[in-house]
Amino acid sequence: MKKSVIGYPRVGSKRELKFALEKYFRGEIPIEELIKTSKELRTYSWLVQKKAGIDFISSNDFSFYDNMLDTSFMLGVIPERYKKLCLSKPDTYFAMARGYQSKNGDLTALPMKKWFNTNYHYIVPEFDDKVEIRLDDSKIVEEYKEALSCGVQTKPVVIGPYTFLKLSRFSGKKQLVDFAKEISAAYRNLLKNVACLGAKWIQIDEPALVLDMTDEDKKLFKTMYNDVLEEKPIKILLQTYFGDVRDFFDELVNFDFDGIGLDFVEGKETFELIKKHNEIKKQSGTCLLFAGIVNGKNIWRNNYEKTSILLEEIEKYWKGEIVLSTSCSLLHVPYSVKNEEKLDSTILEHFAFAEEKLIELSEIAAKDKNTLEKNKKLFNKQRILEDSLLKEKINNLSKNDFTRLPPFAEREVAQKKKFKLPLFPTTTIGSFPQTKEVRLNRANFKKGIISKEQYIHFNREKIAECIALQEKIGLDVLVHGEYERNDMVEYFGENLEGYVFTQNGWVQSYGTRCVKPPVIWADISRKNPITVEWSKYAQSCANKNSKKSVKGMLTGPVTILNWSFPREDISLKESAFQIALAIRSEVLDLEANGIGMIQIDEAALKEKLPLRKADWYSEYLDWAIPAFNLVHSGCRLETQIHTHMCYSEFIPIIQDIDNMDADVITFEASRSNLEILQALKEKNFRTEVGPGVYDIHSPRVPSVEEIVKALEKMKKYIPESKLWVNPDCGLKTRGLVETEAALKNLVAAAKKVRG
Numbered sequence: 001m002k003k004s005v006i007g008y009p010r011v012g013s014k015r016e017l018k019f020a021l022e023k024y025f026r027g028e029i030p031i032e033e034l035i036k037t038s039k040e041l042r043t044y045s046w047l048v049q050k051k052a053g054i055d056f057i058s059s060n061d062f063s064f065y066d067n068m069l070d071t072s073f074m075l076g077v078i079p080e081r082y083k084k085l086c087l088s089k090p091d092t093y094f095a096m097a098r099g100y101q102s103k104n105g106d107l108t109a110l111p112m113k114k115w116f117n118t119n120y121h122y123i124v125p126e127f128d129d130k131v132e133i134r135l136d137d138s139k140i141v142e143e144y145k146e147a148l149s150c151g152v153q154t155k156p157v158v159i160g161p162y163t164f165l166k167l168s169r170f171s172g173k174k175q176l177v178d179f180a181k182e183i184s185a186a187y188r189n190l191l192k193n194v195a196c197l198g199a200k201w202i203q204i205d206e207p208a209l210v211l212d213m214t215d216e217d218k219k220l221f222k223t224m225y226n227d228v229l230e231e232k233p234i235k236i237l238l239q240t241y242f243g244d245v246r247d248f249f250d251e252l253v254n255f256d257f258d259g260i261g262l263d264f265v266e267g268k269e270t271f272e273l274i275k276k277h278n279e280i281k282k283q284s285g286t287c288l289l290f291a292g293i294v295n296g297k298n299i300w301r302n303n304y305e306k307t308s309i310l311l312e313e314i315e316k317y318w319k320g321e322i323v324l325s326t327s328c329s330l331l332h333v334p335y336s337v338k339n340e341e342k343l344d345s346t347i348l349e350h351f352a353f354a355e356e357k358l359i360e361l362s363e364i365a366a367k368d369k370n371t372l373e374k375n376k377k378l379f380n381k382q383r384i385l386e387d388s389l390l391k392e393k394i395n396n397l398s399k400n401d402f403t404r405l406p407p408f409a410e411r412e413v414a415q416k417k418k419f420k421l422p423l424f425p426t427t428t429i430g431s432f433p434q435t436k437e438v439r440l441n442r443a444n445f446k447k448g449i450i451s452k453e454q455y456i457h458f459n460r461e462k463i464a465e466c467i468a469l470q471e472k473i474g475l476d477v478l479v480h481g482e483y484e485r486n487d488m489v490e491y492f493g494e495n496l497e498g499y500v501f502t503q504n505g506w507v508q509s510y511g512t513r514c515v516k517p518p519v520i521w522a523d524i525s526r527k528n529p530i531t532v533e534w535s536k537y538a539q540s541c542a543n544k545n546s547k548k549s550v551k552g553m554l555t556g557p558v559t560i561l562n563w564s565f566p567r568e569d570i571s572l573k574e575s576a577f578q579i580a581l582a583i584r585s586e587v588l589d590l591e592a593n594g595i596g597m598i599q600i601d602e603a604a605l606k607e608k609l610p611l612r613k614a615d616w617y618s619e620y621l622d623w624a625i626p627a628f629n630l631v632h633s634g635c636r637l638e639t640q641i642h643t644h645m646c647y648s649e650f651i652p653i654i655q656d657i658d659n660m661d662a663d664v665i666t667f668e669a670s671r672s673n674l675e676i677l678q679a680l681k682e683k684n685f686r687t688e689v690g691p692g693v694y695d696i697h698s699p700r701v702p703s704v705e706e707i708v709k710a711l712e713k714m715k716k717y718i719p720e721s722k723l724w725v726n727p728d729c730g731l732k733t734r735g736l737v738e739t740e741a742a743l744k745n746l747v748a749a750a751k752k753v754r755g
């Protein structure tokens with residue numbers, strides 16, 4: 001069997017691209033040096049795939065920033081305001097990605113959005129009315145030639161016209177349909193040009209086919225591809241990933257594609273679709289099936305036995321040749337296990353990062369008995385530290401464990417009585433500026449340069465300062481500042497049993513930003529209290545003066561799970577409940593230690609919402625919301641539970657958010673729209689709410705008037721008794737000066753609105 005890889009990581013195993021880009025942005029290296037680094041990275045990825053015997057290797061999967069942005073450039077979709085800067089091509093590109101500062105004012109970057117259900121973010125293409133579609137395929141041509149000169153014949157890969165249009169924004173009068181025809185024509189020319197280069201195949205990625213499709217969408221796809229495929233000069237692999245194409249399977253196999261790439265890992269129905277369409281045996285004679293069987297998103301070794309059984313089944317129903325493939329681009333996993341020196345080999349042998357996945361493809365194809373046997377042994381090993389008591393505890397959970405009593409209305413009355421907060425109480429989301437010294441203190445403690453006592457002493461001083469500052473500013477509900485954490489998930493991972501951490505497991509999140517998700521290795525449990533001492537100390541500082549409440553600060557189970565590499569041997573639901581029980585113990589300990597308000601952040605709750613509506617509840621919300629309920633259902637009536645979310649686009653699941661049954665929710669809303677406010681009103685949203693009144697992503701200090709205006713608007717939709725006043729998100733990336741100024745204005749605005 002032949003082997004194909006959809007795309008390869010590009011940021012560099014030591015994040016070379018990130019560092020080169022940042023140097024270029026700071027003006028420390030010329031563009032030539034950046035290009036040189038990028039060449040080395042591409043060469044490395046082609047050769048490593050060639051060495052592993054991959055038959056279909058991609059080119060043009062590299063990007064200086066983002067593949068969607070590359071596609072915008074390929075088609076000439078550049079908004080007028082960036083063209084007007086009259087910059088070089090690369091600098092126009094980076095201006096769209098990151099914004100541009102000039103004497104005549106600042107131009108903001110194009111917005112970023114999450115790439116389907118991954119933690120990668122793409123730059124949203126913008127069509128204004130001045131856009132004229134013009135094909136510029138120089139990047140594709142150059143990278144194809146470059147690979148050839150390394151001795152590698154590649155399949156160039158491009159994002160398909162349907163996905164590109166579906167993910168674009170139209171800022172003028174012209175809409176999607178007004179551009180469809182010209183875009184199809186550009187792709188048709190692209191095919192010709194790529195064929196002229198001597199390429200045998202091109203891979204066209206259409207992941208938008210795994211989203212729900214309307215009749216109009218189907219029509220759009222058909223119209224465009226009828227155009228694109230006219231006089232097709234090259235073999236086309238139509239590649240999908242991140243799910244199944246259940247809305248469109250019949251139509252898809254009827255197109256004149258030479259190969260179809262389907263995801264058998266996340267595509268729950270992919271196999272059934274093939275099976276049900278048994279008759280395609282007749283039709284698919286010459287069409288290759290690129291079967292995505294090696295998970296491109298998680299880091300565990302493939303189970304060869306299971307995969308072989310699946311492949312045998314697929315072979316029964318697919319008459320054409322089958323090519324083994326990754327389920328999606330390997331962009332979403334780190335480079336290689338070889339770069340991990342600290343983890344025990346008994347752990348590492350269970351991991352497969354990008355490079356190891358290449359070998360897996362070869363081994364699955366080779367079907368060597370010894371290899372299969374070795375793989376089987378690995379899966380039979382008792383690797384997980386199973387906690388039988390925990391299992392039993394989860395099995396025995398009953399409805400009561402997921403229900404907080406008394407109901408919200410009673411709690412609201414009791415809490416108002418207890419806390420005696422003014423109307424429109426002011427608060428922040430948790431973190432305060434993480435200055436150099438704060439980070440150094442953590443780093444020095446980790447390296448053993450300072451003692452635990454010194455580390456704690458420093459943080460306590462910071463906490464005392466932070467409380468005093470908030471009291472001076474006049475905030476109503478305080479926070480301790482989160483100086484002990486670098487990251488809201490890593491911190492809890494490090495303090496819970498069951499997690500392991502990689503040294504170099506970097507995955508690109510967007511542009512130059514990478515994340516290193518912790519790995520859930522075993523059953524999760526909490527051995528000791530994690531945050532209690534910090535919170536107790538912070539509250540004691542406040543008790544000396546203002547006697548105001550300091551919120552305990554935790555990360556919720558769904559967010560901890562969503563930002564980790566999850567286990568595959570137990571369900572996500574089970575993992576979520578394990579984490580929930582651990583955080584629940586922390587909540588109860590905080591409560592027992594006199595902490596009256598506890599915030600449980602669910603910054604990433606919406607991230608893993610299934611792509612298709614039909615799967616929202618059965619696959620996700622039916623356990624995700626209960627996991628949150630489980631965390632706080634044991635609290636006393638007067639303990640006020642807060643939660644925070646880093647977005648406000650939750651209208652479709654607004655009822656589920658209310659069902660989390662928190663007492664207060666804060667969320668990002670400064671740039672937001674009336675829609676969310678309207679929805680809160682219409683749905684009679686019960687939870688008290690703090691829609692962020694200013695954007696913390698920029699150092700700009702909002703004026704009092706501006707915040708008053710935002711509040712006046714919010715008051716029209718949210719009952720006065722339920723409205724909180726707070727920034728959008730945590731302040732850890734901000735400077736101290738602007739933070740103090742902004743919060744002062746926030747407090748002044750709240751006072752003004754109170755009258």
Ligand code: GLN
Nearest residue numbers: 429430431603646730731
């Ligand atoms: N409590 C966290 C903070 O303030 C929340 C961060 C987040 O939502 N991303 O930093």
Ligand code: ZN
Nearest residue numbers: 645646729730
């Ligand atoms: Zn946030």
